[in-house]
Amino acid sequence: MNNKNKIKIFLVDDDALFLKLLEMDFLQHADFEIETFATGELCIENLSHDPDVIILDYVLDGLDKNAMNGIETLDRIKTFDEHIPVVMLSSQDKIEVAVSCMHHKAFDYVVKSETAFIRLQKAINSIFGFQKLEKQLNWYMERM
Amino acid sequence: MSIINRHESQYARSLIEASLDPLVTINTKGKITDMNEALANITGMTREQLTNTDFFDYFTEPQKAREVYLEVFANGSVTDSPLTLRHGKGKLTDVLFNGSVYKDNRGNVLGVVVVARDVTDQKRIATELNEAKISAEKATKVAEEATKVAEEATKVAEEATKVAEESKRKAENATKIAEDAVKAKQQFLSNMSHEIRTPMNAIIGFTKVLLKTDLTAKQKEYLTAIKMSGDSLIVLINDILDLAKVDAGKMTFEQTPFKMVLSLSAMLHLFETKIQEKNLKLVKVYDDNIPEVLVGDPVRLHQIILNLVSNAVKFTSNGKIIISTHLLSEDEKKVTIEFAVTDTGIGIPENKLENIFENFQQATSGTSRLYGGTGLGLAIVKQLVEAQNGTIHVKSQVGEGSTFSFTLSFLKTNADAESELEMVEPDAEIRNIKVLVAEDIAINQLLMKTILDDFGFERDIAENGKIAIEKLKATSYDIILMDLQMPEMNGFEATNYIRNTMNSKVPIIALTADVTTVDLAKCRAVGMNDYIAKPVDERLLYSKIVGLVKKPVPVLEQKVHVQNSGDRIKCIDMDYLIRRTKSNPVLMMEMISLYLEQTPPLISAMKQGLQDKDWNSLYLAVHKMIPSFSIMGISSDFEDMAKKVQEFASTQKHAEEMPALVLQLENICVQACEELEEEFNSIKNTNP
Numbered sequence: 048m049n050n051k052n053k054i055k056i057f058l059v060d061d062d063a064l065f066l067k068l069l070e071m072d073f074l075q076h077a078d079f080e081i082e083t084f085a086t087g088e089l090c091i092e093n094l095s096h097d098p099d100v101i102i103l104d105y106v107l108d109g110l111d112k113n114a115m116n117g118i119e120t121l122d123r124i125k126t127f128d129e130h131i132p133v134v135m136l137s138s139q140d141k142i143e144v145a146v147s148c149m150h151h152k153a154f155d156y157v158v159k160s161e162t163a164f165i166r167l168q169k170a171i172n173s174i175f176g177f178q179k180l181e182k183q184l185n186w187y188m189e190r191m
Numbered sequence: 192m193s194i195i196n197r198h199e200s201q202y203a204r205s206l207i208e209a210s211l212d213p214l215v216t217i218n219t220k221g222k223i224t225d226m227n228e229a230l231a232n233i234t235g236m237t238r239e240q241l242t243n244t245d246f247f248d249y250f251t252e253p254q255k256a257r258e259v260y261l262e263v264f265a266n267g268s269v270t271d272s273p274l275t276l277r278h279g280k281g282k283l284t285d286v287l288f289n290g291s292v293y294k295d296n297r298g299n300v301l302g303v304v305v306v307a308r309d310v311t312d313q314k315r316i317a318t319e320l321n322e323a324k325i326s327a328e329k330a331t332k333v334a335e336e337a338t339k340v341a342e343e344a345t346k347v348a349e350e351a352t353k354v355a356e357e358s359k360r361k362a363e364n365a366t367k368i369a370e371d372a373v374k375a376k377q378q379f380l381s382n383m384s385h386e387i388r389t390p391m392n393a394i395i396g397f398t399k400v401l402l403k404t405d406l407t408a409k410q411k412e413y414l415t416a417i418k419m420s421g422d423s424l425i426v427l428i429n430d431i432l433d434l435a436k437v438d439a440g441k442m443t444f445e446q447t448p449f450k451m452v453l454s455l456s457a458m459l460h461l462f463e464t465k466i467q468e469k470n471l472k473l474v475k476v477y478d479d480n481i482p483e484v485l486v487g488d489p490v491r492l493h494q495i496i497l498n499l500v501s502n503a504v505k506f507t508s509n510g511k512i513i514i515s516t517h518l519l520s521e522d523e524k525k526v527t528i529e530f531a532v533t534d535t536g537i538g539i540p541e542n543k544l545e546n547i548f549e550n551f552q553q554a555t556s557g558t559s560r561l562y563g564g565t566g567l568g569l570a571i572v573k574q575l576v577e578a579q580n581g582t583i584h585v586k587s588q589v590g591e592g593s594t595f596s597f598t599l600s601f602l603k604t605n606a607d608a609e610s611e612l613e614m615v616e617p618d619a620e621i622r623n624i625k626v627l628v629a630e631d632i633a634i635n636q637l638l639m640k641t642i643l644d645d646f647g648f649e650r651d652i653a654e655n656g657k658i659a660i661e662k663l664k665a666t667s668y669d670i671i672l673m674d675l676q677m678p679e680m681n682g683f684e685a686t687n688y689i690r691n692t693m694n695s696k697v698p699i700i701a702l703t704a705d706v707t708t709v710d711l712a713k714c715r716a717v718g719m720n721d722y723i724a725k726p727v728d729e730r731l732l733y734s735k736i737v738g739l740v741k742k743p744v745p746v747l748e749q750k751v752h753v754q755n756s757g758d759r760i761k762c763i764d765m766d767y768l769i770r771r772t773k774s775n776p777v778l779m780m781e782m783i784s785l786y787l788e789q790t791p792p793l794i795s796a797m798k799q800g801l802q803d804k805d806w807n808s809l810y811l812a813v814h815k816m817i818p819s820f821s822i823m824g825i826s827s828d829f830e831d832m833a834k835k836v837q838e839f840a841s842t843q844k845h846a847e848e849m850p851a852l853v854l855q856l857e858n859i860c861v862q863a864c865e866e867l868e869e870e871f872n873s874i875k876n877t878n879p
Contacts, residue, residue, distance in 0.1 A: 061815070062789070062815050062818060062819075063785040063788065063789045064782065064785045064786050064789060064818065064819050064822055065818050065819075065822075067781060067782055067785050068771060068782070068822060071771065071772065071778060072771075075773070106811060106814060106815070108811070112808070138814060138817060138818060159818055161821075
């Protein structure tokens with residue numbers, strides 16, 4: 048975990064508008080530390096900032112064909128540190144997309160919509176609940 | 192005898208003879224020795240016959256007479272002893288017997304002189320007096336009795352008065368009880384209708400909302416069935432309420448000027464789909480002599496014709512339905528019009544014609560199984576027509592069809608008809624309307640939220656009148672939708688406060704499940720502008736809101752995004768952004784500039800993709816565009832359009848439609864960019 052009290056979240060989306068909106072929501076509703084990135088590359092470069100959660104858009108190569116797409120970015124993050132929870136975000140509600148995200152070890156998959164923020168919040172809550180359980184489990188395991 | 196003696200003797204004799212009272216002398220032996228004429232008269236015998244006869248024989252009670260006679264000898268005299276003399280022919284004379292003895296010179300008793308005074312008259316008088324006395328006494332008694340009776344009577348009368356008063360009180364009580372009962376019935380019906388309508392409101396409302404979402408054909412079919420059932424249940428509840436109102440004499444009729452032709456044809460539109468579905472023909476015959484504007488109750492007229500026409504449609508499987516109007520008579524003040532609805536349906540048997548106007552009657556019990564319905568429709572029609580002094584008739588032939596005709600009178604007027612609220616189509620571009628909904632029931636709040644969001648209106652919810660007033664004090668709203676029954680402060684009180692204490696003229700529409708006429712009058716009295724019955728008809732709600740908000744020039748004070756964009760209709764709507772940024776100008780400007788930055792490259796990428804037939808690029812560019820539509824409040828039509836492009840791009844079908852769609856998307860994005868630039872500048876100027 049971080050030394051700082053605030054939870055650090057990376058938001059990654061090439062849709063600047065949606066990115067801004069999401070940032071606004073996070074800042075308004077909870078005391079998070081937010082870093083936003085327009086591309087997967089920028090996100091990877093800054094992984095050393097130690098994010099607690101990454102919210103990652105699925106389609107990152109909409110404009111730039113050579114840009115890293117969401118799944119690639121996800122894989123790179125997991126290679127860097129497989130414990131960083133990543134929630135995938137997409138305007139696609141196709142099941143194949145969601146399943147493929149989960150196969151690539153995403154923590155959750157959220158469809159971009161009016162209620163996306165609420166569902167992201169829930170996902171983040173469950174991430175921390177999950178992490179806490181994991182820690183407790185480890186603590187007991189060590190003592191068995 | 193000497194001469195003097197003779198004279199004296201003659202003189203005495205004539206005195207005796209002159210006396211009207213019988214005089215008689217009797218010797219010691221009881222024999223009559225002398226008498227006067229009066230005795231002869233009273234006994235009806237001659238002096239000769241009487242002389243030397245037994246004196247006592249002439250009395251009715253000889254023994255008593257002898258005793259009196261002996262008494263005279265014993266005492267020397269007797270006074271007023273009553274006896275009765277008998278006439279030879281039977282006539283009786285009451286006499287008072289007075290007698291005294293007479294003696295010779297030596298004092299020897301010779302006999303008795305008796306005077307029997309005739310007391311017949313006296314006796315008669317006495318008897319009469321007695322009788323009079325008796326009758327007087329009787330009379331007195333009678334009088335007393337009468338008094339008693341009178342007293343009794345008085346008592347009885349008093350009792351009667353008491354009873355009368357009692358019964359009057361009882362009658363008054365009974366009247367009051369009856370009135371209370373009617374009131375209670377009204378209240379009960381009103382409450383019941385409220386209780387039934389509130390859940391029905393939610394059921395129908397959410398069914399409508401659900402019907403707009405993506406559904407499979409089956410789901411749609413089921414939901415449509417739910418909605419139809421709900422609608423008919425509401426109709427039934429309304430019908431029952433109407434009948435109850437007529438029964439209670441509470442049905443009131445408006446007197447408003449309206450245009451008959453327009454009113455009728457607008458109403459008949461409702462049947463077009465149904466008539467087409469059944470492949471029937473609708474014929475309208477309108478008498479042009481009917482004055483254009485008339486005064487009456489168009490709503491009730493609609494109700495009557497609606498019921499008749501829906502019956503006609505229901506019972507006709509082929510042929511036509513004719514709706515005709517005919518001017519029967521016209522004078523200076525009013526016109527009488529005959530309306531007729533003729534169908535070529537199943538007809539009604541003659542012996543059933545009498546009953547069809549009764550509550551819950553259908554011509555045959557089989558009818559309801561085959562055609563549905565409750566049989567309340569015609570009962571209401573009859574009540575409505577007759578309550579307006581009209582008449583209704585029916586002619587029918589089984590298998591041929593039926594004609595229902597009714598006559599109603601309308602007043603003539605020079606006034607213009609109130610322009611009926613035209614249905615504003617929901618896609619007419621009216622946005623930025625801020626609605627305050629005062630509604631206490633959570634499910635209705637949710638429904639109103641859903642509907643208003645659908646309209647693209649900004650909305651705020653208050654749980655009761657008090658909260659609504661507080662909200663209204665803090666923020667300005669374009670219109671208030673006010674439920675009438677709320678805890679803490681109800682709709683009437685709240686409206687009263689808004690109108691009279693806050694002096695606000697903000698339009699208020701009453702939301703009511705309880706449409707008794709009493710309430711409507713009350714709505715108007717407290718200053719509400721309009722009302723709408725639950726379950727809310729979306730289109731009606733929309734046109735009422737827009738109608739009321741448009742009428743007075745909207746006061747859009749302190750709204751940074753107000754601008755004069757000329758005649759062009761704005762494609763963007765800042766509501767979402769304002770809400771999301773909580774009206775923070777810095778954030779809003781940031782968002783707008785981001786859009787302005789990112790959109791032009793997307794437009795060119797989209798165009799490029801189309802040009803190069805690079806479907807994947809096209810797909811991705813459009814994909815990125817989609818979220819921005821809703822953020823900037825651009826109509827969802829464009830979002831749908833973009834999704835279509837996406838679909839075509841991924842399936843590579845309908846390529847020929849693509850250029851037109853892409854062009855439209857480009858245009859709307861360019862327009863949005865221009866408008867957002869203006870918006871950006873105006874925010875910048877108002878927030879230096």
